[in-house]
Amino acid sequence: MAEKQDSKKQGIEQDPFILRLQTGDFIRFLDTVTPNATCPSCGNTSFEVISDGDHCMVLATTMHGPSGERILPCFAVYCDRCGFIRPHSVFPVQKAVAELDAAEAEDGVGD
Ligand SMILES: [Zn+2]
Numbered sequence: 001m002a003e004k005q006d007s008k009k010q011g012i013e014q015d016p017f018i019l020r021l022q023t024g025d026f027i028r029f030l031d032t033v034t035p036n037a038t039c040p041s042c043g044n045t046s047f048e049v050i051s052d053g054d055h056c057m058v059l060a061t062t063m064h065g066p067s068g069e070r071i072l073p074c075f076a077v078y079c080d081r082c083g084f085i086r087p088h089s090v091f092p093v094q095k096a097v098a099e100l101d102a103a104e105a106e107d108g109v110g111d
Pocket residue numbers: 039040041042043044079080081082083084
């Protein structure tokens with residue numbers, strides 16, 4: 001049992017970069033990729049990022065399959081009316097943020 005918990009923990013620690021996303025970058029991702037998102041539970045259009053202030057918290061779900069267990073790390077928001085939690089897998093978020101950064105660098109934003 002302790003061995004399984006160690007390997008789960010190791011799954012996240014092997015890729016520590018995935019745990020790092022500034023809250024503002026996640027908001028930029030949400031505004032760009034999901035600008036018309038509504039809560040599937042109540043239809044609200046206002047969400048709060050789950051963060052510790054500066055950085056997003058990671059919602060880690062354990063996935064079970066024939067090859068064993070893996071962690072699926074997500075950044076998430078919750079509906080500020082009903083509390084519905086909406087997770088986004090970290091990998092497409094990281095990719096989209098990198099693409100936004102590259103596009104802004106090309107446009108000279110931030111100069
Ligand atoms: Zn809701």
